[in-house]
Amino acid sequence: MSSSNIGFIDKSKMNILEEDLTKEVKKYFKPEFLNRLDEVIVFNSLTQDDLYRIIDLQLNDLRDNLKKKNMLLRVSQSAKKVLLLNGAHREWGARPIRRIIQDDIENIISYKFLKGDLVEESIIYITGKNDQLIFKSNLKSKNKTKKTLKNIPSDRKYTPVK
Helix, strand or coil: CCHHHCCECCHHHHHHHHHHHHHHHHHHCCHHHHCCCCCCCCECCCCHHHHHHHHHHHHHHHHHHHHCCCCEEEECHHHHHHHHHHHCECCCECHHHHHHHHHHHHHHHHHHHHHCCCCCCEEEEEEEECCEEEEEEEECCCCCEEEEEEEECCCCEEEEEC
C-alpha cells in the first residue's frame, strides 16, 4: 500500500486490507497521536454510478433555479458523460463536478439568457457529442427550436449553429 492511496480502498479488498491499513497507519504516525484518535475511517473510491448521482444532484439545484424563470432543463446521459470526462479525477473524487457544471453549463445558460438567445418559459436541452456539450432550447408553448449552441471546451468560445 502506498501513501498516495491510504484511506481509499476498493470495496472488494476492504476486509483483507484492514489489517494492512492499521500497520500502515502505525508506520506514519506516532503512538501518542494514534491514542488520540477515536476511530480510523476508510473511504471507498467513488464509482461511476456515484459520480452520475452527484451530477444529478448538482443539476437538480440548477433546475430549481431555472424554475424561478419558468424554464426547464433536460440533460441527456451523453451530456453527463461529457461532464464526467471533463471533471472526473480519481484523486479528487467529486469535487471538480460542481465547478465543471458551473463553467460548462450554468455560465453558458447565463450568458445566453443575458444575450437574449434564451428566454423565460423555455426548455433547455443539453446533449453531448465527443467532448462537447450541445445546447438547444425550445419555447414551452410552441415547442419550436429556437437555437442550437455549441460549447467548445478547449477555448470556451460559444457560437450559434443554425
